[in-house]
Amino acid sequence: MGWLPFLMGIMASILLYKTGPTILFVAAILVTIGDFWSWGIMHNYATNQAKKRLSYRGGFYDFTKKEIETVPNWITRINMVLALFGLILLIIAIIKII
Numbered sequence: 001m002g003w004l005p006f007l008m009g010i011m012a013s014i015l016l017y018k019t020g021p022t023i024l025f026v027a028a029i030l031v032t033i034g035d036f037w038s039w040g041i042m043h044n045y046a047t048n049q050a051k052k053r054l055s056y057r058g059g060f061y062d063f064t065k066k067e068i069e070t071v072p073n074w075i076t077r078i079n080m081v082l083a084l085f086g087l088i089l090l091i092i093a094i095i096k097i098i
Helices: 003-019 022-050 073-097
Strands: none
Touching: 003 022, 003 073, 022 073
């Protein structure tokens, strides 16, 4: 999904470091790592497809719709689920602070 779920996970980790139970803190770290990993895998699939195009300039977001569609659904689902868990952990962390 991009930077937003990764940043949500980092924020949840920081907020849960002292306010939440250790298990939630560890879960936030694992979700953040998993989200970043799955995002990197998706980017690698799109980059490998884009390198076959003559007009590819090597930019981070220099992809066409066809190249993005080469990303397998399984890794996209993992990324979406981890983003959802990151959001839930961030909400829990904010509630714990209040």
